[in-house]
Amino acid sequence: MNDEIDVSVVVLNWNAAEDTLRCARSLSGWQRLRVRLYVVDNASQDDSLARLRAELPPSICLIANATNLGFAGGVNSGIRAALTESDAPLLLLNNDAAIAEADLQRLLTLLHDEPSVGIVGPVVYHAAPPHAVISAGNRSPALLLNTLITHAPPGAPVYDVDYISGSVALIRAEALNRAGWLDEDYFFHTEVADFCRRARRLGWRCVVDAQARAYHDLARSAPLRGTLYIYYLIRNRFIYIRKFYGWTGWLIGALWAVYVLLLAAKLAVQGNAPASRAVIMALMDGLGGRWGGQNARVLAASGVQAAPAGQDGP
Numbered sequence: 001m002n003d004e005i006d007v008s009v010v011v012l013n014w015n016a017a018e019d020t021l022r023c024a025r026s027l028s029g030w031q032r033l034r035v036r037l038y039v040v041d042n043a044s045q046d047d048s049l050a051r052l053r054a055e056l057p058p059s060i061c062l063i064a065n066a067t068n069l070g071f072a073g074g075v076n077s078g079i080r081a082a083l084t085e086s087d088a089p090l091l092l093l094n095n096d097a098a099i100a101e102a103d104l105q106r107l108l109t110l111l112h113d114e115p116s117v118g119i120v121g122p123v124v125y126h127a128a129p130p131h132a133v134i135s136a137g138n139r140s141p142a143l144l145l146n147t148l149i150t151h152a153p154p155g156a157p158v159y160d161v162d163y164i165s166g167s168v169a170l171i172r173a174e175a176l177n178r179a180g181w182l183d184e185d186y187f188f189h190t191e192v193a194d195f196c197r198r199a200r201r202l203g204w205r206c207v208v209d210a211q212a213r214a215y216h217d218l219a220r221s222a223p224l225r226g227t228l229y230i231y232y233l234i235r236n237r238f239i240y241i242r243k244f245y246g247w248t249g250w251l252i253g254a255l256w257a258v259y260v261l262l263l264a265a266k267l268a269v270q271g272n273a274p275a276s277r278a279v280i281m282a283l284m285d286g287l288g289g290r291w292g293g294q295n296a297r298v299l300a301a302s303g304v305q306a307a308p309a310g311q312d313g314p
Helices: 017-028 048-055 070-085 101-113 173-179 191-201 218-224 228-244 248-269 273-288 295-302
Strands: 007-013 035-042 061-065 090-093 097-099 117-126 133-135 158-160 168-171 205-216
Touching: 007 017, 007 070, 017 035, 017 048, 017 097, 035 048, 035 070, 048 061, 061 070, 070 090, 070 173, 090 097, 101 117, 101 168, 101 205, 117 173, 117 191, 168 173, 173 191, 191 205, 191 228, 228 248, 228 273, 228 295, 248 273, 273 295
Parallel strands: 007 035, 007 090, 035 061, 117 205
Antiparallel strands: 090 168, 097 205, 117 133, 117 168, 158 205
């Protein structure tokens, strides 16, 4: 095991080498923390892998997946490599997100000083001015449509949440080893909520430090949000409900099914047929138990010709 590392960082690339290289350059400029960076190329369809091989320094571990394993599977490739080399805390970092060295150091100190904390995140802000809050933590995806917490509780610099945004999340290695890694059934979205719930069942706290900041450029992945993003957002709720809610999940699932049908009708009336079809497919797959990656099916059913380039998407 490598005792020289303060933190392992896993960054996933999918058709976005420029963002990944920018992220790597930012981390390489840090002065105090000893970082081991693991870049995972998730079977990009462009020249990303060739660029990463040519431009990343040898100190960075580059992992090339032969197939697109989604966010969960791609990140798991990095987790596997990181935990093989070190038991240092592991940071999940989107390549279109950024955290300053001082803010990550604050999170690492919290993890060190509070043995009960298994997962900690910063408050995540929009990268573009006026830098509004995207997420100050999240609530249960089974019970709420909008899981985002957008205001930190007053007077509470550190507070417990249901789960942390996967765009910037620091995880204790022991929590990963005990709770297991990301569930690849989700493929994209909700897998971090699932992991945090499993970790909390084992006694680990999932917290946000309101005095730590990170920034996320959501505009970079905007092309994904009309079809693939909404499909996985809806379908994966049914995975989560089945997994954690037992017999009460039937009632919760039925309520979600009614909502999803109304949403599909609304999108159709608004003239957004691709999104409406993606929503209907999400409902059918969620109820029918069709898990894993479904990019090709969703895009074909939605009438989209090809998957757009994305940073952390499917």
